[in-house]
Amino acid sequence: MNRLDFNEIAADEVSRHFGRRRAVSRVTFKAGRGTILGLLGPNGAGKSTLLAMLATLLRPSSGTIRYGQSDAAAGPSLRARIGVLGHDLFLYPELTARENLAFFAGLYGIADPAAQARDALDRAGLAARADDPVSSLSRGMRQRVALERALIHDPRLALLDEPFTGLDDASTGALVGRLHALRASGAIVILATHDLDLAEGLLDCAIFLRDGRAVETVARPDRLRTTYRAVIGR
Amino acid sequence: MPKWFSPAVLVCGLMFVVSPFVIANAPYESTMGLVQKIFYYHMPSAWMFLTASLICGVASARFLATGTARYDRTAWASAEMAVLFGLLTLVTGPLWARRAWGTWWVWDARITSSLVGWMIAWAYLILRRYGGPGSEKLAAGLALFGMANVPFIYVSVNYWRTIHPATTVVPTLPFSMGFPLLFCLTAFLMLFVLLMKLRVRVALEQSRLDDIYLALDEQRL
Amino acid sequence: MLRAIWLIVRKDLTVEVRSREIAYTTLFFAVACVLVFAFSLVQEGRAAEGVGPGVLWMAIMFAGNLALGRTFERERQAETLRALLLAPAPRPAVYLGKLTGIVVLLAVTEAVLVPLVALLFQARLLAHPFWLAAVVATGTIGFAAVGTVFAAMLVRARSRDVLLPVLLYPITVPVIIAGVRATLALVQPDFNASLVQFWLALLVAFDVVFVTLALWTFEPVMTD
Numbered sequence: 001m002n003r004l005d006f007n008e009i010a011a012d013e014v015s016r017h018f019g020r021r022r023a024v025s026r027v028t029f030k031a032g033r034g035t036i037l038g039l040l041g042p043n044g045a046g047k048s049t050l051l052a053m054l055a056t057l058l059r060p061s062s063g064t065i066r067y068g069q070s071d072a073a074a075g076p077s078l079r080a081r082i083g084v085l086g087h088d089l090f091l092y093p094e095l096t097a098r099e100n101l102a103f104f105a106g107l108y109g110i111a112d113p114a115a116q117a118r119d120a121l122d123r124a125g126l127a128a129r130a131d132d133p134v135s136s137l138s139r140g141m142r143q144r145v146a147l148e149r150a151l152i153h154d155p156r157l158a159l160l161d162e163p164f165t166g167l168d169d170a171s172t173g174a175l176v177g178r179l180h181a182l183r184a185s186g187a188i189v190i191l192a193t194h195d196l197d198l199a200e201g202l203l204d205c206a207i208f209l210r211d212g213r214a215v216e217t218v219a220r221p222d223r224l225r226t227t228y229r230a231v232i233g234r
Numbered sequence: 235m236p237k238w239f240s241p242a243v244l245v246c247g248l249m250f251v252v253s254p255f256v257i258a259n260a261p262y263e264s265t266m267g268l269v270q271k272i273f274y275y276h277m278p279s280a281w282m283f284l285t286a287s288l289i290c291g292v293a294s295a296r297f298l299a300t301g302t303a304r305y306d307r308t309a310w311a312s313a314e315m316a317v318l319f320g321l322l323t324l325v326t327g328p329l330w331a332r333r334a335w336g337t338w339w340v341w342d343a344r345i346t347s348s349l350v351g352w353m354i355a356w357a358y359l360i361l362r363r364y365g366g367p368g369s370e371k372l373a374a375g376l377a378l379f380g381m382a383n384v385p386f387i388y389v390s391v392n393y394w395r396t397i398h399p400a401t402t403v404v405p406t407l408p409f410s411m412g413f414p415l416l417f418c419l420t421a422f423l424m425l426f427v428l429l430m431k432l433r434v435r436v437a438l439e440q441s442r443l444d445d446i447y448l449a450l451d452e453q454r455l
Numbered sequence: 456m457l458r459a460i461w462l463i464v465r466k467d468l469t470v471e472v473r474s475r476e477i478a479y480t481t482l483f484f485a486v487a488c489v490l491v492f493a494f495s496l497v498q499e500g501r502a503a504e505g506v507g508p509g510v511l512w513m514a515i516m517f518a519g520n521l522a523l524g525r526t527f528e529r530e531r532q533a534e535t536l537r538a539l540l541l542a543p544a545p546r547p548a549v550y551l552g553k554l555t556g557i558v559v560l561l562a563v564t565e566a567v568l569v570p571l572v573a574l575l576f577q578a579r580l581l582a583h584p585f586w587l588a589a590v591v592a593t594g595t596i597g598f599a600a601v602g603t604v605f606a607a608m609l610v611r612a613r614s615r616d617v618l619l620p621v622l623l624y625p626i627t628v629p630v631i632i633a634g635v636r637a638t639l640a641l642v643q644p645d646f647n648a649s650l651v652q653f654w655l656a657l658l659v660a661f662d663v664v665f666v667t668l669a670l671w672t673f674e675p676v677m678t679d
Contacts, residue, residue, distance in 0.1 A: 018367050020447040057537060058679045076543035090538035092466070094473040099466075106462045107542040133473070149538075298675045353625040360621055366613035368679060375608055375676045379601060379626050382668055386629035386661050393653070394632050 002077040006068025008032040009054065009157060009188055014063035015212075016049055023049040025212040026063065031188050031205065033156075036179060038199050038221075039192040040228060041209035047192035048087060050209070051159050054190060055084045067157070080108060083155030085163055089146040093135035097126055097145045100134060101152060108153035120148040125174070139166040147175065151182070158182060160191040164198055176202060196224045208232060235435065242428055249421035256414050274414050276326040278422035279319050280348065285426065286316035287351055290358070291381030294374035303441060306370045309377060311433035313358040315426060320352035343392035350387050354380040459544035463552025468559065470529075477525045478563060485518035485564050486571065493575050507578025508638035512594070512631050514568055515561065519598050520620050522560050523606040526553070531610050546674040550603060554666075557599045565591055579642045586641055586651055593658035594634035597665060598627050604669045608676050633657045 009031050016024040024046040031037045039047045052058040054065060056072040056079060065071060067078060084090070091100050101120050105113035121130045124144040134142055143166055151158060164172055179202060182189050193199050199206070200222065208216040208231045216231045257274045289312040297305035327345055328338045339345075354376070361373045471478055492510045496502060530536040539549050569587070573580040580587060605622045609615040637654035640647055 017448055020444050020451075022448055022451050025452060055541060057541065076545060079541055080543035082541070084538075084541055086534055086537065088532075088534035090535055091533055092470055092535055093533065094470045095466070099469065103462060103466050104538070104542065107459060107539075107544050109543065298672060301675075350625055350628050357621050357625055361612075361618060364614045365609075365618060366611075368611055371676050372608040372612060375604065375672050376622055376626075378672060379604075379665070379668060382664060383626055383629065386657070386664075390629040390632040390657060394636065 003080045004067070004070055004074055004077040005081065005156060006070065008068065009190075010066045011050075011054070012064050012066070014050070014053060014060045014065060016046075016053060016058060016061050022212050024053070024060075027207075027209070027212075027214045028063075029205075029207055029214070029217060031190065033186045033188060034183050035204045036183050036189045036191070036202055038203040038206040039190065039209055040194075040196070040199065040206055040224070042232060044211075045209040046212040047209055048161055049212075051084075051161050051190065051192055054157070055082055055159050057084075080153065081156040083150040083153065083158045085147055085150040085158075085160040087161050089142055090149060091134045091142060091146055094133055096131045096133055097121060097137070098130040100145065101149055104149050105152050110153060116152060120152050123178075124148045140168050140171050143167055144171060144174075147178070151178075156187055158187055158189045158191075160189070162193055163191055164193055164195045172198065196228055200224045235431075239428070239431065242424060246421060246424040246428060249417070249424065253418055253421055256417050259414070272326050272330045274418045275422075276323060276330060277415065278419045279322040279326060281419065282422050282426045283316055283319040283323050283348065283352070286312045286319060287355060287381070287384075290316055290355070290377050294377035294381075297374045298371065298378065306374065307434050307437040307441070308430075309374060310362060310370075310437060311430050313355050313362075313373075313377065314433060315430060316355035317352065317359060318429075319422075319426070320348065320355060323348060324352060341394075343388065343394075346391045346394075347384075347388045350391070351380070351384065354383070456545050456548045459542075459548035460552045460555065463539070463544075463549065464555045464559075467526075467552070467556035471556075471560065477522055477529070478560060480525065481518050481522045481560065481564050482567060484521050485514050485568050488514045488517050489568065489571055489575060497576070502576040502578070505578075505639055505642070507572050507576035507580060508635050508642060510576055511568060511572045511578075511580070511638060512634045514572070515565060515591075515595065515634075516598065516624070516627070516631060518564050518568075519557075519561055519595070519602060520623060522564070523557060523599075523602045523623075524616055524619055526557060526560075527606040527610050536607070536610055540677060546677065547670045550607070550669060550673045553607065554596075554599055554603045554669075557603055558595055561595050561599060562592075565595065580638070583641050583646065586648075586655075587638065589655055590634060590637040590641070590651070590658065593655060593662055594630050594637075597630045597658055597661045598623075600662060600666045600669055601626050604673060604676070607673070611679075629661055630658065633661070 011027055011029050013026045013028055014024060015022070015026055027046075027050060029037070039050060041047055049058065053060050059072070067074070067081075070078060072078065092103075095103070098117050098121060101117035102113040105116045110116050118127075121127050124147070126141060126144060129137060129141065134145060137145065143163070147160075147163060150160070163175060167175060176198065179189055179191075183204075203221055203224075204219070206218045206221040206224065206227075207214050208218070208228065210232050216227070218227060221227060253274070257271050290309050293305045293309035293312060296302070297309055324345075331340050332338050358373050358376055358380070361369055361376060365372055489510060492513065493502075496506050496510070527536070530539075540546070569580055569591070572578060602619075602623055606619055609618055609622075612618060633654040637651050637658070640650045640654070
């Protein structure tokens with residue numbers, strides 16, 4: 001399968017509206033390889049919509065998103081390099097964790113899906129529960145499987161929507177470790193999160209969104225909570 | 235609205251007012267008598283229904299291909315026209331049939347195909363109204379499928395009752411009745427164009443209003 | 456592309472075999488439909504002449520509508536349809552994969568429906584089994600081809616349950632007409648092969664045209 005590669009993702013004046021409601025308004029940013037970019041903001045700020053546009057699921061109403069030299073029109077070869085962890089987990093509840101992973105691995109053109117699934121399960125620490133239906137797993141375990149599913153094809157761009165939701169301490173630590181590893185391997189990670197404390201040590205760059213607009217962009221953020229309060233208010 | 239709009243409305247209205255007189259003066263059709271006159275409204279309605287459906291299908295195809303909002307507005311407007319003129323056709327038809335053949339409904343190929351086509355146009359409007367956001371594309375898909383379906387509907391309905399369809403139940407028009415038909419056809423065509431123009435204009439203004447809201451929203455932030 | 460289709464079909468069948476929810480409910484619904492028709496149409500212990508084929512196709516269409524709705528509702532729940540669209544699999548592959556799954560499901564239902572209708576309505580449906588299979592297969596494919604596109608389109612829409620039949624039934628009128636007429640010709644004592652062939656040809660043409668149309672429109676209709 002033809003896999004595109006790119007060194008940075010650039011959003012330029014990206015907007016999206018639904019009828020009269022503006023969900024995202026003229027957001028501009030750039031993120032290069034080996035970066036973890038955070039989208040922070042209250043509910044309804046447009047984080048999920050922005051992520052959907054970056055994932056090529058939604059078309060922007062105006063503005064452009066470029067992946068290196070290409071854009072969303074590149075189609076399958078671009079999608080092969082993007083991994084998405086959504087709000088809803090993108091897992092089939094009736095299938096086992098192993099089957100879910102193997103299915104998506106196959107769909108992403110991986111040569112040996114079963115082996116890849118096995119490795120992913122080991123990484124997630126779920127080898128023991130691999131053959132249980134996903135519906136029988138706890139929320140945290142499902143989140144871990146969903147994350148593996150999102151990353152199983154070694155994406156250049158990883159888009160994570162609230163990945164820390166419902167995770168216990170150990171899983172959170174594991175996820176943070178995973179994100180660091182992703183960064184080290186040269187992936188571009190963009191994540192939307194509410195969890196300011198966690199984000200603090202993690203992010204290379206933070207974009208604060210309110211009402212669809214990027215009100216502040218901070219590189220190397222520290223004291224996120226104070227900045228958040230100052231910028232977002234309330 | 236363009237300059238020709240108001241005069242055209244006037245002319246069209248006048249034509250409709252005059253039309254009963256024109257029709258009354260048309261030659262009497264030998265077999266069916268007075269009731270045949272409804273044909274002068276029925277046939278133009280049917281032709282406008284078909285035209286509207288065709289426009290809807292083509293505009294939908296172009297909308298799906300290019301995503302330009304103008305085609306979507308045209309498609310929606312023509313779907314409404316199709317439902318309107320289709321309704322006229324389906325009401326005047328049975329009125330005629332009742333007097334001419336004694337039954338309200340005849341499962342004739344053309345009438346039945348029109349009914350199915352009309353229902354597809356109606357389904358289009360229901361989808362636009364109740365489908366929620368994003369229903370423009372879905373409706374365009376429906377219209378395209380509907381247009382592709384026309385030959386199939388016609389053939390299947392035609393051969394539905396019997397493999398040897400009777401020579402058409404609906405007689406073809408003897409052209410000595412040309413002028414009244416032309417007159418009514420012109421009147422209906424004008425009506426169609428005027429309504430389309432009006433409807434597309436309404437849709438355009440709605441979209442402009444949305445843009446203003448969005449711009450205001452931006453200013454406010 | 457073929458690999459993607461195969462993966463999707465296998466996944467759908469696995470999911471279905473595990474839960475059997477859609478299969479059982481569709482089957483039960485189809486049988487219930489037939490019963491309702493039986494109570495409505497059978498008088499003095501005998502069905503009216505030639506009612507069997509009509510009942511069969513009505514049951515297929517109602518059950519098909521239900522199966523389509525349920526299949527895509529299931530995809531909607533974990534947003535897995537989005538996941539499929541995110542994957543690099545070509546969109547037509549996703550369409551064909553889902554279509555195959557639906558056709559298989561309906562085939563299973565029809566395998567039960569045909570004998571049931573033949574029994575309850577005293578219709579000699581099984582007189583020419585190969586012709587019947589051809590007619591039912593092409594009709595089902597036509598119905599499912601249109602239904603899969605519409606059901607997929609409606610996943611994100613409001614009022615999706617009620618909109619599917621509203622959109623689907625007018626468009627599949629040729630299928631039901633051709634299906635019923637062909638099946639009716641099959642139960643006649645004087646079997647007229649050319650008549651069945653005519654309707655079969657119509658169904659095949661319908662299938663070809665609409666599967667092609669669906670493959671063209673699936674991508675633009677599913678992208679936002």
